[in-house]
Amino acid sequence: MLNPRLTAILRELMRAKSAITGEDLASIIQVTSRTVRNDMKELDSVLARKGGGIKSIRGIGYELVIQEDHLFKEFLQIHFQNENGASPATPLDRLRYLMKRLLLADGYLKIEDLADELYISKSTIQNDFRDVKKMLEGYGITFEARPGYGMRLIGDEVKLRFCMAEFIFNRNDYRGYLAENEISIIPLDKMQGIKEIILDQIKEYSVSLSDVALDNLVIHMAIAFRRIGNGNHVSLPPEELTDVIKTREYKVAEKIISKLETKLMCFFPKVEVAYIAMHLLGTRMTAHLSADESEPQNETTRITIQILEEIEKELNSGILDDKELVIALSLHLKPAINRFKYGMNIRNPMLSEIKLNYPVAFEAGIIASRVLKRETGITINDDEIGYLALHIGAALERKEMNVVPKRCLVVCASGIGSARLLSYKLQSKFGARIEIVGTTEYYKLKEYPFQLIDFVVSTIPIRDSLPVPVIEVNTFLGEGDLQRVQFVLKDQSEQSFEYITEELVFLQEKFNSRESTLQFFYQKLLNLGLVDESFLDSVLEREAISPTSFGNLVAIPHPISPLSDTTFLAMCTLQKPIDWGGKRAQFICLLSVEKNSTQDLQKMYDLLGTVVDDGAKVQLLLKSKTYKEFIKFLFE
Incomplete structure (x- = not known):
């Protein structure tokens, strides 16, 4: 089997969207390039017997290749299962x-x-x-x-x-x-019995739970069973106990406990029934909106609207009038407020992926958490913020779906067949976001009415200056070609470049902590008159809520609320990664949004999202020695 270092290399190769250099792997795993070369030979030798291998491309890097899909998947399943079951070493x-x-x-x-x-x-x-x-x-x-x-x-x-x-x-x-090391709490058959009883009762009482909420309830009931068996009971203040007993969820909990007492041959005191009812209050979800819940009213709706107004004010996200979002957030907040009222936690197995893939939505979740704190006194954690971000992310995606398509003209020198193939591939990839208005030969291009199109896609170089952007691609559209089209569809090069200036880009710096990096930014911005004395404290306050490291060596710190008179990005690359709230960071992008801004900043957020999501791009940025080189890689 693979040792931990080979396993780490395999993970990076599986994660990479294109070939990755030995130098980049050495930087990520913190070993020398020579060690990576030796490890690659060993890894290739192992994978060759397991349906895979390593392809070395001179001047480009290493790629994972899979010859026998079934054999390779079987190897991965066995290897990572064994890895999880290994005795503790680190x-x-x-x-x-x-x-x-x-x-x-x-x-x-x-x-x-x-x-x-x-x-x-x-x-x-x-x-x-x-x-x-x-x-x-x-x-x-x-x-x-x-x-x-x-x-x-x-x-x-x-x-x-x-x-x-x-x-x-x-x-x-x-x-x-x-x-896991034979540390268990109760036998699996008893766990399964608990789950079956819960499913029967919530079905009878029409209480709908998500899969995560259901497993959470099973886990807590198993723990309660073990702790009660050892003589350990929860205690609740009398007024809390009285409030819970009045709820419909308490009746459901009573039925569940009655069945469990018979099946597990144990006794649950009244306070433990209330404890289970609290979990039901804190996990209830509605699968189908009933007439009385389709338009949530009162306090929860008021807080939801406050949240969306604050998000719109700070992020200018364009989702304030999304009725579906208002309903979804209101229904989510009802049990969420109960969870935190009773000091209960709920785990979010998707948290890392949410932070990595939806950084803007997670930031909106942070804003929502501040509004909840202000309006209810409740402080929610990252897991709960992640769940709020899912609802907000869905609204942002809905907004994107309603965007007017960009009109594209295809130029192809190799005939109408190739031009049509290219058109169909573009339409297939980008769907309603793109409208192919026609195809033409190069020699007819100047006669075309450019006021009818937004950009040109061409399989041949176009040296003439045109009034619209031109994207040069291969007839068969590789991954790089698709990314360039995606870039123009989002207008990133036009709308994000204005927020970046040479005086705010710092390359190859030597800092050893998050604090020293932020202090450096603060001093530079203060000297340029871009921020005032409160700026650093506001950035640190935001970091205290949840670290702004998003994975792939990227961190995007920013103040907890807009403070500056202009919107800008200050960027810094480090010679070595530093710890940033539990994750390593080496590319730091400090974001500051103008107070009371009415600009649509979504394109800038999209640019930051592509950096967070692209490890290869990050490695190119980290290697940049000049501002010109850095900008080229950033917008490539």
């Missing part, structure tokens, strides 16, 4: 193991015994415990040490259970815990 793996071990311990644990389990020294595990302690502090959980016995966890029972849900179960599948 500090992060040991941290997860120790968290699970401590949370599931019925009594005291000794450090010496844990060190023996992990085959590490006592000093190493003591270092690991410092990280464990920090992690637990986020849940308000501490250690209780007793000489001769060891240590155990103490804290509020509800918080202990939430912590168990986070660390014991795989985020995507509650069955995943069975493969």
Whole structure:
């Protein structure tokens, strides 16, 4: 099987959209180019027996090739399953193991015994415990040490259970815990029994749950079953208990608990029934809008409209009047407010992908979180912000679908057959966003009425100056050709370039922390008169809510609300990656939006999105030595 470094290289090759150089791989994995060359030979040798291989293209880089799809997929499934089941070796793996071990311990644990389990020294595990302690502090959980016995966890029972849900179960599948070091909470057949009972009762009472919410409820009920069996019960303030008992969800919880008591042969006190009802209150979703819910009213709707007004004010997103979004957000916020009212968490298995693929929508989610804090006093976490971003992202996509198509003229020198093939491929790829108004030969081009078209796609070089953009492509449209057409469809080169100036682009800098990088930006912007003294504090306040690192070595810091008199982008590349809130960052783009701006900034956000999503582009930007070179790669 593959060692961790070869596995990391394979992941990067699978993720890359085109060939990736050995130098870029060395930078990402933090090894030398020579090591990458040696690793490539070894990786190619292994994959050759598993239906794949490595193709080395001189001057371009390495590509993953797959000869036998079925054999290669089988290898991946076995390899990554085995990798997940391996005994803890890295500090992060040991941290997860120790968290699970401590949370599931019925009594005291000794450090010496844990060190023996992990085959590490006592000093190493003591270092690991410092990280464990920090992690637990986020849940308000501490250690209780007793000489001769060891240590155990103490804290509020509800918080202990939430912590168990986070660390014991795989985020995507509650069955995943069975493969992880044999640390389990209850047998799988009992988990399945709990799920079946819940499904029966929510169907009977017409309570609709998402798949994630359903698994979340199963997990929490399994944890409750184990904790009650060990004599640990939740406690609720009398007024909270009274409020919950009045709800319809409490009746559903009573039926679920009654069935569980018979099946699992246990007893759930009244307060535990209320605890399950709280989960139902915090996870309820509506699959089909009923007459009384199709237009949510009152407080939740008011807060939703406040959120959308704030998003429109800061991002000028054009989604303020999206009625579907108003309904979806209102229905989502009802259970979300209940979750945070009762101090409950909900995990978001899609969070990383949302932050990476929908950075603008996630930023809108951050704005929504500030409005919720102001209007209700509730502070929501990244997981919940991610769910809000999904609704907002859908609205942004709907807006894009309503865009007027760009009119395109195709120029092809090799005949009408090739011209039609090119036209059909363009129409197939871009659909309603593009309208092919006709095809023509080069010699007839100057006679064409350019007021009827927005751009030209040509398979031959056009040296004459034309009043519309010209995109030179191959007849068979490669990936690079498609990206150039996509670029013109979004008008990025015209509408984003104005926000970037040479005096705000800094290349190959040497900073070792997020704070020193932001301080550098702040000083430069202050000296140029672009910001005032409050700017840095506002940027740090935004970082405190959720780090602005989006993956692919990119971070996009910005103030928590618009502060400057103009919209601008300040960009910086670093010689080495730095830690940016738990992710590595090497390309930093500081964004500042004009106060009370009425400009449509979506094209600029789209440009930033393409950078976040394109690791190869980031590597080119990081290598740039001059402003001219940097801009060429940025808009290529």
